[in-house]
Amino acid sequence: MLDRIFGTRRTRQFQRILRNGKVTLLCLVLTIVVLRGNLGAGKFGTPEQDFKEIRETFYQYRGKRAEPRRVLEELQTTTEQTASSATNNYAEFDINKLFVDEEEDVKKNPNEPYSIGPKISDWDEQRGEWLKQNPSFSNFLNANKPRVLLVTGSSPKPCENPVGDHYLLKSIKNKIDYCRVHGIEIFYNMALLDAEMAGFWAKLPLIRKLLLSHPEVEFLWWMDSDAMFTDMAFEVPWERYKDKNLVLHGWNEMVYDQKNWIGLNTGSFLLRNCQWSLDLLDAWAPMGPKGKVRDEAGKILTRELKDRPVFEADDQSAMVWLLASQKDRWASKVYLENHYYLHGYWGILVDRYEEMIASYHPGLGDHRWPLVTHFVGCKPCGKFGDYPVERCLKQMDRAFNFGDNQILQMYGFTHKSLASRRVKRTRNDSSNPLEVKDELGLLHPAYKVTKISSS
Amino acid sequence: MGQEGFTAQKRGSSTLPTSTAPNGGSRSGRSLLRGGGGGNRQIHKTLNNIKITILCGLVTILVLRGTIGFGSLVSDNDLENQAIIEETNRILAEIRSDKDPDDPEDNQDQSVINLNDTYSLGAKISNWDEERSLWLSRNQDFPNMVNGKARILLVTGSPPNPCDNAIGDHYLLKSIKNKIDYCRIHGIEIVYNMAHLDKELAGYWAKLPLIRRLMLSHPEVEWIWWMDSDALFTDMVFEIPLSKYKDHNMVIHGYPDLLFNQKSWIALNTGSFLFRNCQWSLDLLDEWAPMGPKGPVREEAGKILTANLKGRPAFEADDQSALIYLLITKTEWMKKVFVENSYFLHGYWDGLVDRYEEMMEKYHPGLGDERWPFVTHFVGCKPCGSYGDYPVQRCLSSMERAFNFADNQVLKLYGFRHRGLLSPKIKRIRNETVTPLENVDQFDIRHSTQGSSN
Numbered sequence: 001m002l003d004r005i006f007g008t009r010r011t012r013q014f015q016r017i018l019r020n021g022k023v024t025l026l027c028l029v030l031t032i033v034v035l036r037g038n039l040g041a042g043k044f045g046t047p048e049q050d051f052k053e054i055r056e057t058f059y060q061y062r063g064k065r066a067e068p069r070r071v072l073e074e075l076q077t078t079t080e081q082t083a084s085s086a087t088n089n090y091a092e093f094d095i096n097k098l099f100v101d102e103e104e105d106v107k108k109n110p111n112e113p114y115s116i117g118p119k120i121s122d123w124d125e126q127r128g129e130w131l132k133q134n135p136s137f138s139n140f141l142n143a144n145k146p147r148v149l150l151v152t153g154s155s156p157k158p159c160e161n162p163v164g165d166h167y168l169l170k171s172i173k174n175k176i177d178y179c180r181v182h183g184i185e186i187f188y189n190m191a192l193l194d195a196e197m198a199g200f201w202a203k204l205p206l207i208r209k210l211l212l213s214h215p216e217v218e219f220l221w222w223m224d225s226d227a228m229f230t231d232m233a234f235e236v237p238w239e240r241y242k243d244k245n246l247v248l249h250g251w252n253e254m255v256y257d258q259k260n261w262i263g264l265n266t267g268s269f270l271l272r273n274c275q276w277s278l279d280l281l282d283a284w285a286p287m288g289p290k291g292k293v294r295d296e297a298g299k300i301l302t303r304e305l306k307d308r309p310v311f312e313a314d315d316q317s318a319m320v321w322l323l324a325s326q327k328d329r330w331a332s333k334v335y336l337e338n339h340y341y342l343h344g345y346w347g348i349l350v351d352r353y354e355e356m357i358a359s360y361h362p363g364l365g366d367h368r369w370p371l372v373t374h375f376v377g378c379k380p381c382g383k384f385g386d387y388p389v390e391r392c393l394k395q396m397d398r399a400f401n402f403g404d405n406q407i408l409q410m411y412g413f414t415h416k417s418l419a420s421r422r423v424k425r426t427r428n429d430s431s432n433p434l435e436v437k438d439e440l441g442l443l444h445p446a447y448k449v450t451k452i453s454s455s
Numbered sequence: 456m457g458q459e460g461f462t463a464q465k466r467g468s469s470t471l472p473t474s475t476a477p478n479g480g481s482r483s484g485r486s487l488l489r490g491g492g493g494g495n496r497q498i499h500k501t502l503n504n505i506k507i508t509i510l511c512g513l514v515t516i517l518v519l520r521g522t523i524g525f526g527s528l529v530s531d532n533d534l535e536n537q538a539i540i541e542e543t544n545r546i547l548a549e550i551r552s553d554k555d556p557d558d559p560e561d562n563q564d565q566s567v568i569n570l571n572d573t574y575s576l577g578a579k580i581s582n583w584d585e586e587r588s589l590w591l592s593r594n595q596d597f598p599n600m601v602n603g604k605a606r607i608l609l610v611t612g613s614p615p616n617p618c619d620n621a622i623g624d625h626y627l628l629k630s631i632k633n634k635i636d637y638c639r640i641h642g643i644e645i646v647y648n649m650a651h652l653d654k655e656l657a658g659y660w661a662k663l664p665l666i667r668r669l670m671l672s673h674p675e676v677e678w679i680w681w682m683d684s685d686a687l688f689t690d691m692v693f694e695i696p697l698s699k700y701k702d703h704n705m706v707i708h709g710y711p712d713l714l715f716n717q718k719s720w721i722a723l724n725t726g727s728f729l730f731r732n733c734q735w736s737l738d739l740l741d742e743w744a745p746m747g748p749k750g751p752v753r754e755e756a757g758k759i760l761t762a763n764l765k766g767r768p769a770f771e772a773d774d775q776s777a778l779i780y781l782l783i784t785k786t787e788w789m790k791k792v793f794v795e796n797s798y799f800l801h802g803y804w805d806g807l808v809d810r811y812e813e814m815m816e817k818y819h820p821g822l823g824d825e826r827w828p829f830v831t832h833f834v835g836c837k838p839c840g841s842y843g844d845y846p847v848q849r850c851l852s853s854m855e856r857a858f859n860f861a862d863n864q865v866l867k868l869y870g871f872r873h874r875g876l877l878s879p880k881i882k883r884i885r886n887e888t889v890t891p892l893e894n895v896d897q898f899d900i901r902h903s904t905q906g907s908s909n
Contacts, residue, residue: 033518086846090620090838093847098855102875103882117887130892136602137901156879158625163547165624166617172631173647180644187639188632191866191881209869212891213899383540390546397550408650411668421615423650429577433671434590443672449596 095158105195114196114289116208116281123275127215137216139273141183142451146218146238148270150179151203151210153189154225154381163393164381170400171225177407178229183448184221200315201288208281211273224267225381227343227374228399232406233440234340234365235447236270241335245272246280248319249343250336259324261301261308264336265343266316267374276333283330284322287313340365346375350395353402353418362406362440373399394419410438551617574655574748576667576740583734587674597675599732601642605677605697607729609638610662610669612648613684613839622851623839629858630684636865637688640900643680659725659774660747667740670732679736683726684839686801686832687857691864692900693798693823695729703793704731705739708801711794718783720760720767723794724801725775726832735791742785746777798823804833805845808853811860811876820864831857852877868898 087093120126131139139147152175159165172188179186187210192198194205203222211220219238241247250264271277287297290312297313304325305317323330341349349370356369365371375396377386385392398418405414413423430436580586591599599606611634618624631647638645646669651657653664662681670679678697700706709723730736746756749771756772760780767776782788799807807828814827823829833854835844843850856876863872870885885894896902 030514030518034514037518037520086848088842088844088846090622090841090843090847093622093851095622095625095851098848098851098877099879100875100877101880102878105880106882118889120889120891126890126892130895154628158621162544162621163550163617163624165621165628166550169613169624169628169631170649172628172635173649176631176635176645176647180646185639186635188635190629190632190879191862191871193869193871193881213868213895215892215895389542393546393550404650411652411672413650413652421649423652431578431580432586433580434586434674438672444594444597444675446596450601451596 099157108196114286114293116194116197116205116285119282120212120278121275123212123278127273130215134216139216139218142447142449144238145183145447147216148184148219148221149187149210149214149217150175150184150221150223151187151189151207152223152225153202153206156190156192159381160383161381167380167393167396168225170396171228174228174400174403175223177403178232181232181407181442181445181448182235183450185217196289196291197285198290201285201290201294204281204285204288204315207271208278211271211277215273217273220271220273222266222269222271223372224374226376226378227268227372228396228403229371230344230349230373230399230403231362231365231369231371232403232442233362234369234371235445236342241270241272243333244335245274245276245333246270246330247335247337247342249338249341251338252336255320255336256324256327256331259305259320261305261317261320263320264316264323265374265376266319267376268343268372270342280322280330283326284315284318287318287321288315341367341370341372343374344370344372346373346378346395346399349373350398353398357402373402375399406440406442409440410443412436547617551619574745574752576653576664576744579741580671580737581734583671583737587732590674594675599675599677604642606675607643607678607680607695608646608669608673608676609634609643609680609682610646610648610665611682611684612646612661612665615649615651618839619841626838626851626854627684629854630687633687633858633861634682636861637691640691640865641694655748655750656744657749660744660749662725663740663744663747663774666730667737670730670736674732676732679730679732681725681728681730682830683832685834685836686727686830687854687861688829689802689807689831689857689861690820690823690827690829691861692821692903693827693829695800700729700731700793702791704733704735704791705729706793706795706800708796708799709794710796714779714783714794718763718765718779720764720776720779722779723775723782724832724834725778726834727801727830739788742788743774743778743781746772746780747774799825799828799830801832802828802830804831804836804853804857807831808856811856815860833857864900868895868900870894 131137141147152172154168159168175186178184189206192202193209194202197205207220207222211217247270248264248266249268254260254263271280286293287301288294294312297318298311301313301317301321302308302310305320308317323334349367350373360368362369375392378392378396379385380392380396401415401418401420408414408423409426412425412427412429414426416422416424427436591597611631613627618627634645637643648661648665651661652668653661656664666679666681670676695706705728707723707725707728713719713722730739745752746760747753753771756777757770760772760776761767761769763780764776782792807825808831818826820827833850836850836854837843838850838854859873859876859878866872866881867884870883870887871881872884874880874882888894
């Protein structure tokens with residue numbers, strides 16, 4: 001076609017030039033694109049950013065909203081959200097959209113050393129005076145039995161794991177049962193009192209606050225939410241601890257000699273309400289504040305304690321460290337109990353329940369019939385534990401039923417098996433119910449008798 | 456050189472005449488190659504095309520890698536997480552299903568109840584009052600009055616299997632914490648039931664055999680207080696004025712007008728009521744139970760109740776309608792029943808939850824009535840099931856608000872309160888002090904209720 005205008009040779013040259021030009025342009029474009037992809041082009045951005053922008057544009061067109069904004073007025077939130085989610089179906093609802101934080105966290109001065117509370121030095125005197133003035137709030141329920149407050153707790157937000165809350169519920173029911181039989185009060189905590197002492201350290205400010213707010217309580221019994229009572233008939237031997245202020249499950253050699261980080265367990269322990277305990281809490285707390293302090297403390301603990309893995313400081317390791325390094329100050333008032341399972345590691349206990357039922361009876365509290373089965377490492381409330389999920393959950397069910405059977409036998413029932421939720425009768429209904437005695441004597445036990453003078 | 460190559464591809468046919476022309480060394484060299492015939496040229500052409508295609512492909516990949524990167528590839532860690540989540544879901548489904556692993560004999564036990572048989576809660580007892588007072592006189596260590604107040608046992612419960620969704624279990628947990636707090640402050644013991652004591656009386660009827668069983672096993676208990684799992688205490692100071700009921704054996708929230716004149720099915724509420732531990736109560740339970748057994752008995756009874764009670768929808772017999780029907784047909788029972796509405800022994804939530812801020816501003820705990828409700832009862836919300844009668848958002852935010860409203864009253868002793876009624880976080884309202892006992896004397900609820908005997 002061009003032949004006719006320019007002549008053949010000219011045409012060919014022209015076409016050659018065109019071709020060359022096309023190729024040059026193509027190569028140029030490719031070079032620019034590759035360079036932009038690898039190095040970026042300043043304010044023109046990288047292709048990755050383009051990709052994201054394109055994606056977001058598409059999403060906008062689809063009608064997806066941005067993150068819900070924090071609203072200060074609750075009423076506004078309610079009306080806004082009702083419009084968009086008026087569903088009656090619980091499965092469709094995202095619970096995390098429910099919570100509204102009206103205020104910012106209080107910012108602490110990072111240079112200020114942590115203090116668990118203002119120093120109190122005369123707590124024994126203050127408390128003694130108060131008890132004298134309030135005889136109806138006696139710290140002893142009868143000659144042998146101190147007033148005990150069992151403290152446990154969990155997060156105010158739902159568990160990440162969908163079954164976590166169900167196991168927390170079963171765990172608190174189990175504690176309610178034991179405490180009702182033994183005349184112990186319960187405090188279930190769901191509030192984080194001190195944002196710096198979050199996680200396993202949260203119990204420290206809580207314990208201090210409860211000791212100071214309940215002077216009538218003689219012993220505070222901290223128990224983790226993953227620990228269950230499996231011996232409903234065992235009463236803690238309070239007279240054994242009349243000169244002690246802290247009772248933990250553990251072994252003297254493992255704590256004082258070996259400095260083993262699992263030489264004791266802070267998942268279930270007793271603390272007397274006195275000045276010594278306040279001092280202990282003051283000495284225990286400094287490794288707790290989250291952030292640099294806790295991380296650095298963790299390194300010290302891993303170095304100083306036997307077999308401790310590398311992670312931030314936890315309250316248990318800190319306690320081992322405290323007792324081992326300041327033995328002279330604390331050891332005389334600490335009792336490391338191992339004659340019964342004030343804390344019983346679940347791994348060695350749960351498979352033997354049937355054997356225990358066949359060979360022994362409740363009331364022993366030790367390896368034959370453990371007082372507490374503690375599911376360390378299972379973490380049913382979180383997403384990932386240290387053990388297989390199935391083993392943990394099935395064994396928790398078994399431990400729960402093992403304990404529940406002892407409660408149900410009071411009323412003439414028992415679980416059909418340790419794995420079964422269903423119950424069956426163990427004795428027929430009688431027209432003389434008061435003549436039937438429950439085998440374990442849990443309905444009206446002697447240790448529950450309250451003999452204090454009322455005002 | 457490349458140009459010639461391109462030229463050769465693009466101008467296959469037109470170069471033919473020039474190939475034989477003897478001008479340009481390289482060109483002729485190339486022409487000689489080309490001169491091998493059309494087929495050769497085509498092969499070369501194809502080869503060149505392929506080369507260019509591969510080249511372009513490589514360049515495209517390079518460019519794309521530079522732009523988007525490898526972000527879409529799943530890492531090992533994610534795969535592991537995925538596996539764990541799947542396993543959890545499988546186990547969860549197994550746990551939630553009602554199937555029990557060791558339950559072969561269950562099917563054989565099911566016997567059909569004859570419609571003519573009257574169901575019985577247990578062996579008939581006729582002398583419970585005498586038996587009980589004899590026991591109390593022999594067991595002075597377990598008196599029925601503690602610190603001048605009658606001994607109360609609070610009974611509540613929930614099904615033994617996990618809720619249909621996790622939110623339900625979370626609110627059951629908050630609900631029991633709320634009850635634990637109230638009962639600790641007021642010296643009341645709690646029984647949390649998770650067992651079906653009687654297969655026939657399942658569902659809302661399950662409370663009947665349970666109450667009977669607890670009465671008979673705990674003669675030291677003077678009053679048994681049943682409370683639903685969806686009812687929350689919202690007045691931590693208020694105490695039930697038991698002296699008001701010294702001539703009655705049952706205390707239940709309701710309206711006499713709705714009960715006798717309108718015969719409404721919601722005239723009374725069995726979500727929160729008290730039963731005295733006595734023969735009369737055992738007899739009432741025996742009279743109440745027959746409409747309960749599941750199956751044809753409950754269905755038929757449901758029809759009778761719908762026919763006789765105003766506003767009742769058609770469904771199987773429930774304990775509340777059955778009690779109302781019993782009381783309006785056999786009015787002799789009413790002598791000992793106290794229908795209470797001067798305080799909210801049961802407070803229907805819908806009219807209360809929006810007013811909490813107003814209440815905090817104008818009133819104070821201890822009133823128990825519409826100014827500061829004693830109990831807020833979330834009827835119809837059913838958080839343990841899949842569907843409620845109300846929008847989920849409304850139910851859950853109201854339950855959260857009621858819980859925090861009550862929790863503020865508990866935390867007051869410790870110097871804290873929630874940041875807002877929908878906030879799980881707390882803030883200080885009182886500084887720490889070296890003389891904490893002053894605060895204890897001032898703020899501990901027990902010190903204000905102690906001494907006021909009922």
